Each structure stands twice: as structure tokens, then as C-alpha cells.
Amino acid sequence: MPGRPVLAGILLAMAHATAVHADTQSEAIMAILAKADADYGEYLSGQCATCHHAQGKSNGIPSVLGLPDVYLVQTILEYKNARAERTNPTMVNIAKNLSDEEIGSLAKFLSTQKAE
Helix, strand or coil: CCCHHHHHHHHHHHHHHHHHHHHHHHHHHHHHHHCCCHHHHHHHCHHHHCCCCCCCCCCCCCCCCCCCHHHHHHHHHHHHCCCCCCCCHHHHHHHHCCCHHHHHHHHHHHCCCCCC
């Protein structure tokens, strides 16, 4: 087992790597949103409304209306990259077929909507 100075160094390096990843991820999300077109997102959102109803009702499916655009992009990217915490097969399949422009545009539009 490593000594305390070595262990502290390992933990510090891990914390730094996590912070760098978070910064890089934030920059990627902001770049995606910078190219987003809410009107295009509205056009694309018809497929989302099949499961994520316009009324915002859940029936086990979470509402995506009015959520922050940054959160929506991050979540869709997690599905697209098949992150362990995002395993819904329908969402994984949908997300894998979305371009960054489509993801940003959907997020930009959905973040401005309120449940009916």
C-alpha cells in the first residue's frame, strides 16, 4: 500500500483530472449550445413528445420541459456515449443518432417550454 505522501499525490492527481474533465465537458456543452437553433429544435421535438408528453406528465417518463439547456445537453450526451447511469435503450438509440447541432437545438427549444 502506498505511503501517505504517495496516496495524497494520487488523490490530488485524480481530483485535478476530474476538474480538467469537467472544464472540458463544460466547454464542449457551451460550444454545442452556441450553434443551437431553437426553431430547429422545435421541429425535432416531435419525436420527443411521443414519450415526453407536452403536458409534462410523467407516467414513469420524466418531463424534459423547462429543464436547463446545459443539463439537457449533458444528459443526451450521456445517453449518446452510453454512460453507466444512462441505460434506457430507447434513449440510447435516439441519442446515438443525434448530431451535436440537433442535441443543442433540442436542448435550446425544450428549455424554453413549460408543461401545458
